[in-house]
Amino acid sequence: MLDATGLELIAQELRDAEGEGAVVGTTFFRERGTVEIDPAHVRSVLARLRERGYAFLASVHGVDYHPHEPRLGVHYELLDMSRVDRITVVLRVPTDAPEVDSVTPDIPAEQPGGPDRGWPTADHQEREIYDMFGVVFRGHRDLRRILMPEDYEGHPQRRDFPVGGEPVAFTFNERDALGPM
Amino acid sequence: MKRDPVHVDVDALRVRSLNAHQLLRGADMEGANQPAHLKDTELERYVQERVLTTTLDKTVAWARSNSFFPLAFGLACCAMEQFHTAGSRMDIARFGFEAFRASPRQADLIILAGRVSIKMAPIIRRLYDQMLEPKWAISMGACCSSMGVFNNYALVPADKFMPIDVHVPGCPPRPEGLMHGILKLRKMVQDDPDMGWRDRYDARGTEEVLDPAQMEAQAAREEAEHEALAPAAAQAPPEETTAARASGGESAGA
Numbered sequence: 001m002l003d004a005t006g007l008e009l010i011a012q013e014l015r016d017a018e019g020e021g022a023v024v025g026t027t028f029f030r031e032r033g034t035v036e037i038d039p040a041h042v043r044s045v046l047a048r049l050r051e052r053g054y055a056f057l058a059s060v061h062g063v064d065y066h067p068h069e070p071r072l073g074v075h076y077e078l079l080d081m082s083r084v085d086r087i088t089v090v091l092r093v094p095t096d097a098p099e100v101d102s103v104t105p106d107i108p109a110e111q112p113g114g115p116d117r118g119w120p121t122a123d124h125q126e127r128e129i130y131d132m133f134g135v136v137f138r139g140h141r142d143l144r145r146i147l148m149p150e151d152y153e154g155h156p157q158r159r160d161f162p163v164g165g166e167p168v169a170f171t172f173n174e175r176d177a178l179g180p181m
Numbered sequence: 182m183k184r185d186p187v188h189v190d191v192d193a194l195r196v197r198s199l200n201a202h203q204l205l206r207g208a209d210m211e212g213a214n215q216p217a218h219l220k221d222t223e224l225e226r227y228v229q230e231r232v233l234t235t236t237l238d239k240t241v242a243w244a245r246s247n248s249f250f251p252l253a254f255g256l257a258c259c260a261m262e263q264f265h266t267a268g269s270r271m272d273i274a275r276f277g278f279e280a281f282r283a284s285p286r287q288a289d290l291i292i293l294a295g296r297v298s299i300k301m302a303p304i305i306r307r308l309y310d311q312m313l314e315p316k317w318a319i320s321m322g323a324c325c326s327s328m329g330v331f332n333n334y335a336l337v338p339a340d341k342f343m344p345i346d347v348h349v350p351g352c353p354p355r356p357e358g359l360m361h362g363i364l365k366l367r368k369m370v371q372d373d374p375d376m377g378w379r380d381r382y383d384a385r386g387t388e389e390v391l392d393p394a395q396m397e398a399q400a401a402r403e404e405a406e407h408e409a410l411a412p413a414a415a416q417a418p419p420e421e422t423t424a425a426r427a428s429g430g431e432s433a434g435a
Contacts, residue, residue, distance in 0.1 A: 088327045148334075156334040164334050 002085050007033035010087070014045055018112070024092075034088040039100045042091055046076060046103055046113040053088055054078035057103070057119045062129035066159040070094035072133055076103070076122075077133070093135060097157075102126055102137035132157035158176065187252035239371075245289075245315060246370035252288035252308070253281040259297025259322040259353040265357060266363075269355040285311040290366070292359070293345075294356055296324035299337050306342050310387035318369070320345040323352045337371055342424065 003012075011023045014035070022041040027034040037045050046057070054077040063073035076089040093100055103122050126137045127146040134155035136145055145152060153171040154161055255263060264377040266273045273279050285308045297305060309318060319340045323329035326348045328336045339345050346369060349362035379385050391399065 032320075147300070152299070161334070 001031065002033045002087060004028040007035070007087075010049075011035055014048060015049060019042060023125070032086065032088065034090055036085075036092070037091045038126060039093055040093040040113075041102055042074075042076075042106045043101050043107055045089060047107055047116040048076070049078055049087065049089070053080040053083060053085070057121050058072065058082050058086075060103075060125035062133040062157065064133060064157065064159045065092070072098050072135055072158075074100060074129060074135060095134075098133070098135045100135060102140035102143075104137075104141065105139050105142065131155065134158065166180055193218045200230065210380070242341040242371050244369040246278040248280070249290040249366075250280045250288050251278060251292055252280045252285055252312070253283050254308070256297060256301070257322075257324065258287050259294035262353045262356050263292055263294040263321065263359060265356040266359050269329045270355075271360055273360065273363070276360075276364065276367070285423050287308075288312055288314060289316045289362075290319065291316070292319045293339050294321045294353075294359075295323045296322075296329070296331055296336050297339055298335050301382070302342050305339075309343050310385070311389055313388055317346045317366055318343060319359075319366060321359055321362070322354055323350060326350065342382075343384040344384050345432060346378065 007026050010033075011026045014037070015023050018041050020043065022038050022140070024036040024038060026036070035045075047123055057076060057110050058079045059075070059077040061075050061077075063075060065071050065073055070092040073090055073092050078087050078089065080086070091100060094139060104126065105118045105121045107116040107118065123140070123142075124146060126135075126140055127143060128133050130137060130140075130143055131145045131147050135167065239317070255261075265271055268282065270312055278290075285389050289312060291305075291309055291312065293305065309316070318339075320326045324331055324336065325339045326345075328338050329352055339415070347362045347366045349358050
C-alpha cells in the first residue's frame with residue numbers, strides 16, 4: 001500500500017524526471033495518495049506512473065472547485081492491479097482557458113514520457129468532462145458532447161450554472177408552464 | 182316493452198334457441214318464414230330476438246378499451262414495476278392489455294415508465310407520432326410527470342412535448358398503481374376519449390407514412406436483397422444441419 005513516504009518518493013521522482021514545476025503538491029488523506037501536477041505534464045506523468053506499475057486508468061472525472069482558483073479540476077485515478085495500489089493524479093485549469101492535453105492518443109518517442117501507448121479508456125470520460133465542465137482536451141480524436149444534446153449551451157455541472165429545470169405544469173399553472181395554447 | 186325479469190318461459194327459450202339454429206343454417210329465410218311475410222308484431226319479435234342494437238361508437242370504444250396493445254418501452258426504474266404488471270401476481274392479461282408490442286406501429290398505448298431526458302424527448306415524441314390511431318399515453322411515475330427529484334438541467338416533463346392521457350404518481354408507482362392508471366384510461370376510452378389534448382399538442386395525423394413511390398422502391402430493394410440471399414440459402418448443405426443435430430443430441434446425452 002502507498003503510504004505518505006512512498007507518495008513523497010513518487011513525487012520527488014516525478015520532479016527529478018519532469019522538472020521542479022511538474023508537481024504542484026501532494027496530499028495523503030485516508031490512506032489515499034494524491035499528486036497534484038502542472039497540466040502541461042499530464043501525459044508524461046501518467047506514462048511514468050504506468051512504468052511504475054500503475055497501469056490501469058480506473059477513472060477520469062471532473063470537479064469544479066468554485067470559488068477557489070483555478071476552478072476546474074481533472075482527476076485521474078490510477079490502479080496498480082498486481083499490488084492493488086492506487087494513486088490519484090489531479091490537475092487544475094482555470095475557466096478562462098480550460099485546456100489540457102488528452103491522454104487518449106499514443107505518445108511518440110520524441111515526446112517526454114514516450115514512446116508509450118495512450119489510455120483509450122479515457123475517451124468517453126474526457127468527453128463527459130468536456131460536456132459537463134467544459135474542459136477542452138487537446139488531441140482528443142472526437143471531442144463532442146456525450147450526455148447532453150449536441151445543440152445544448154453551457155456546461156451544466158459547473159457550479160455557477162443555474163439549477164434551472166423546466167417549469168412543471170400542474171393544473172393551477174398549466175397555462176403559464178406550457179405557454180399559450 | 183317491459184318484460185317481467187322473474188318469469189322465464191323455458192319452452193319459449195327452447196323455441197328461440199331452435200330458431201337461432203335455423204337462422205344460422207339460413208333455414209328460416211325460406212318460404213313463409215321470410216321476414217317480408219311476417220306480420221308487424223311478429224316482425225318486431227323477430228328483430229328483438231336476433232338483433233342487439235347499440236351505437237357503433239360505444240361498441241368500438243368497448244372493444245378498444247379492453248385490448249390496449251402497450252408499447253414495450255421502458256425508460257428507467259419505473260419500467261421494472263411496469264414489467265411486474267405483466268407478471269403473474271398482477272397479471273395485466275386479466276384485462277386484455279398483455280400484448281406488449283415491440284413496434285410503435287402495432288401499439289396503441291405508450292407508457293412512459295421513467296424519467297425523460299432532454300436528449301430522449303424528441304425520440305419519444307417521434308415514437309408517439311409513429312403510433313397509429315387510436316393511441317393513448319400514460320405518464321408513469323413522478324419524474325415523467327413533474328421531474329420528481331430531478332428538476333434540473335437534464336430532464337423535461339412529458340407534458341411539455343406530447344399529450345398525456347393519464348398521470349400515475351409514485352416513485353415508482355407500484356404495479357397496482359399502474360394497473361389503476363390503465364383502468365382509469367379504460368374508463369376514459371369507454372366514456373369519451375377525446376379531451377382536446379391531441380389538438381393542443383398538434384398530435385393528429387403525425388404518422389410517418391411512405392408515399393407509394395417510396396414504398397415501391399423499398400419493395401424492389403427488399404426483393405433484390407432477397408434474391409441475392411436466396412442462392413446461398415438453397416446451396417446450404419443439409420449435412421450440416423443433421424451434423425448439428427447429432428452433436429446437439431450428444432451433448433444433451435452427455
